Amino acid sequence: MRAKPIVPRRQARQDVEDAVDFYAREAGERVALAFIDALQRAYGAIARRPAAGSPRFAHELNLPGLRSRPLKRFPHLVFYVDREDHVDVWRVLHTQQDIPAWLQAER
Numbered sequence: 001m002r003a004k005p006i007v008p009r010r011q012a013r014q015d016v017e018d019a020v021d022f023y024a025r026e027a028g029e030r031v032a033l034a035f036i037d038a039l040q041r042a043y044g045a046i047a048r049r050p051a052a053g054s055p056r057f058a059h060e061l062n063l064p065g066l067r068s069r070p071l072k073r074f075p076h077l078v079f080y081v082d083r084e085d086h087v088d089v090w091r092v093l094h095t096q097q098d099i100p101a102w103l104q105a106e107r
Contacts, residue, residue, distance in 0.1 A: 003047035008089040015092040019076065038071040042078050045069065050082035061100055
């Protein structure tokens with residue numbers, strides 16, 4: 001099976017930019033680059049096997065098709081919906097955020 005293109009929404013891109021800025025400011029450039037690497041690896045795994053993500057929040061929030069995948073070594077989740085021709089990335093959220101509220105707003 002071919003990997004699907006990953007298409008982050010504007011808010012997902014902003015989430016990533018905010019996280020990179022935070023890590024660069026608080027922990028240094030190496031940690032910020034490690035975050036980017038972890039995100040790219042998660043995107044690669046999602047592109048190859050989108051159905052492998054957890055549907056937990058889809059059930060909790062009644063958002064059919066929503067899945068999530070954690071980043072390794074970072075407390076963030078990638079939220080996405082598998083589409084026919086791409087993977088629609090909604091958000092990249094820190095696990096300490098009010099995830100249900102953020103996802104409801106994305107609706």
